Amino acid sequence: MFLKLKKKIAVLSFLMLSAGMADAQSKTGWYTEGKDYAPTRRIKINVTNALNIPVNGATVVVPRKSLPLQNIPERWIGVVDPNGPSDPEPTMEELKKNSGYVRRKETNGHYVELQVDDKDKDGIWDEIFFMTDLAPRESKDFYIYIDHYERGMYEHRVHANIANYGRHTVPLWESKDMGWKLWYPHEVDLHGKRAPMLTAYYEYNTNKSGYYMPWEMGTDIMTVASTFGAGGMAVFENPNDMENPSRAYHSPFKNKGPFDDSRFTFDVVYNGPLRSMIKVTTTNWNSGKGFYELEQFYTAFAGKSWTTVENMFTKFLPPNADVNFGAGIRKIMNEYTSINKRGIAISMGKDIEARIPDEDIGEEVLMVPWQGIAMVIRDQYQPVYKNIKNFGGNHVFKMPITADHTFEYMLLGGWSHGEVNNDEKEFVKYVEDEAVKYNNPPIIQVHHLEVKPK
Numbered sequence: 001m002f003l004k005l006k007k008k009i010a011v012l013s014f015l016m017l018s019a020g021m022a023d024a025q026s027k028t029g030w031y032t033e034g035k036d037y038a039p040t041r042r043i044k045i046n047v048t049n050a051l052n053i054p055v056n057g058a059t060v061v062v063p064r065k066s067l068p069l070q071n072i073p074e075r076w077i078g079v080v081d082p083n084g085p086s087d088p089e090p091t092m093e094e095l096k097k098n099s100g101y102v103r104r105k106e107t108n109g110h111y112v113e114l115q116v117d118d119k120d121k122d123g124i125w126d127e128i129f130f131m132t133d134l135a136p137r138e139s140k141d142f143y144i145y146i147d148h149y150e151r152g153m154y155e156h157r158v159h160a161n162i163a164n165y166g167r168h169t170v171p172l173w174e175s176k177d178m179g180w181k182l183w184y185p186h187e188v189d190l191h192g193k194r195a196p197m198l199t200a201y202y203e204y205n206t207n208k209s210g211y212y213m214p215w216e217m218g219t220d221i222m223t224v225a226s227t228f229g230a231g232g233m234a235v236f237e238n239p240n241d242m243e244n245p246s247r248a249y250h251s252p253f254k255n256k257g258p259f260d261d262s263r264f265t266f267d268v269v270y271n272g273p274l275r276s277m278i279k280v281t282t283t284n285w286n287s288g289k290g291f292y293e294l295e296q297f298y299t300a301f302a303g304k305s306w307t308t309v310e311n312m313f314t315k316f317l318p319p320n321a322d323v324n325f326g327a328g329i330r331k332i333m334n335e336y337t338s339i340n341k342r343g344i345a346i347s348m349g350k351d352i353e354a355r356i357p358d359e360d361i362g363e364e365v366l367m368v369p370w371q372g373i374a375m376v377i378r379d380q381y382q383p384v385y386k387n388i389k390n391f392g393g394n395h396v397f398k399m400p401i402t403a404d405h406t407f408e409y410m411l412l413g414g415w416s417h418g419e420v421n422n423d424e425k426e427f428v429k430y431v432e433d434e435a436v437k438y439n440n441p442p443i444i445q446v447h448h449l450e451v452k453p454k
Contacts, residue, residue: 031107058134077146113130114128173278174191177193177196178306191220233325289318346431
């Protein structure tokens with residue numbers, strides 16, 4: 001990943017362990033599954049929670065470049081928790097129900113659901129990703145096993161796709177708890193879930209308005225218009241004038257046609273089962289003073305009511321050296337309170353008209369008793385907050401330009417009809433807890449390659 005914090009952790013951990021790695025073979029027993037899977041190579045990794053609080057569903061990213069062996073076929077990669085309870089042999093009924101791809105009896109641990117992702121689309125995988133629960137200050141060992149393997153099927157708990165939706169191209173990505181889309185190409189729209197489920201496929205497959213989805217599938221709960229919506233980025237070409245950020249979709253050439261206006265293209269980078277990513281490429285962004293192009297990566301994670309947004313400028317030609325990055329969320333409709341501190345902006349509203357009456361069909365308004373949206377900027381970016389009135393009213397941050405022209409943020413959402421984070425108290429605690437975890441990701445240590453003794 002291009003983010004400096006994760007890169008430093010992975011590289012430093014690998015170098016530290018590699019320097020003193022003349023230790024003996026691990027005494028942990030070797031994993032087997034069924035009668036025909038007994039791998040002979042493995043790499044131990046250690047995952048540590050640096051916090052004094054538990055982290056459920058901690059996201060673990062192992063970059064390929066941190067491993068002592070890298071030329072591994074994607075399907076030869078397995079991850080095992082050596083202390084996990086081993087599965088027994090499945091019954092014939094289970095095999096008939098779920099097919100012969102069901103895993104067989106295990107020894108010396110339990111497999112971990114994972115995905116192997118090629119982020120830069122060069123045909124060589126870049127990262128191994130999985131999730132785990134960590135107690136306060138807990139350190140857990142896992143093994144990456146290397147051998148040909150066929151069995152194992154995972155339910156997708158996230159989804160992402162690009163669709164012709166509402167007569168234009170729209171990216172959608174979601175977890176079972178919250179959904180996001182880019183109806184406008186730079187400002188995030190929000191879809192609330194009433195119960196844990198994936199709904200985007202139905203939405204774009206039927207081209208059903210997000211406000212008119214079947215009740216059980218939730219509904220769109222965000223008016224974006226000219227605001228930053230549930231999250232958007234900008235450039236402050238004059239950091240002393242935060243009321244007037246430069247924004248790609250609101251350049252002086254907006255609606256002048258694609259030869260003159262900012263241009264946007266979309267791609268699905270990967271799609272589940274544990275995380276799904278959309279890529280947005282912005283070109284020809286002419287602010288009237290500066291010129292910019294960038295890539296953005298929007299990622300949904302299983303079991304999370306948040307998405308991350310990574311921003312990487314490929315062209316950064318500002319009018320002067322005194323410019324700042326920017327990011328923000330709108331003041332939620334009918335905002336009654338907001339919380340803004342240390343890179344956190346939370347906006348909450350009551351009695352929100354999430355769907356205005358449709359005069360053509362006499363549809364009644366959809367009222368949402370409570371809704372919250374939030375943005376978290378990592379401390380490393382030194383965010384400075386301001387409440388601005390322009391563009392419909394927004395909570396925004398400015399940040400110094402980074403050396404590699406990259407930065408990222410987290411976007412969170414909750415509403416009264418959801419099963420989680422459905423009131424002010426729960427949502428604020430969720431945002432504050434996730435902000436701490438976001439600033440302190442698990443520490444990953446990579447050990448040497450082991451070969452099973454004959």
